[in-house]
Amino acid sequence: MSTYVFIAEALFFAFVILTFMGAILAVRARLLMHAVLGLAVCLLGVAGLYFYLGSIFLTMMQILIYVGAICILMVFGVMVGYTPQEIAESNFKGKNRFLAVAASFTGFFLLLIPLLRATFTPALEKTGDFSLPWLGETLLYRYCMAFELISVVLLAAIIGAIILATGGRES
């Protein structure tokens, strides 16, 4: 039994390392295309973390929506909007590395200290479970309004994207 636990822990660390390596590549890559690929790797690792957090449905949604749709959209954006030389040069033109390091370290410690000092008490009894029918019921009964609103937001975003991308093409 403990062998399985060890394998599970090792896989967890593999997902964490995948996430962090992907994030580092996404943030520090010189080519924009490499950054998008690093983002895809990072999101795959996060999908694995969702699996460890008990939600297989969100694991699949993460892979489908983020890796399958958003990253492909970004790849299209990079390939359509830039010439190859600009892809190589457009990243990291400024010299604001010090500013970036200062901002991120300040944010890290400002958030880490309350995180380590806080105590979170788990709920005494569970009123639901991780099953897909219960998730669908919650989504479409209790959060029905938010669900409809996000549909409208997506529709508006798609129409706006089409108008923005095609407007001014003649000139």
Added chain:
Amino acid sequence: MLSVSSHLTTYLIIGLVLFVMGIYGMVRHRSFMGMLISTELILCGASINFMAFNRFVLPDPAIGQVFTLFIMGLAAAEAAIVVSFILAVYRKYHTDDPSAVHDLRH
């Protein structure tokens, strides 16, 4: 026995590190596309936080999943808008540098 994967703090720190990396990339990148990538990292850190609290603290485990799904939907809408915005800006200014886009400053 190793049991790092069953602690709330582990996931919170993972989400925090992703969030901070997103902030680093947001300041460091000098292109709209790089900033969009960093935004996705920030949203991902927030999603991990929601899912961690959902798993370890909340009484009803469906709520955090619903919120994470909403974050995914908003991220998809935002990515579509920003990519078309980048295309429009690139067509007009022939650059992707955010500091070069300053027509309203004249």
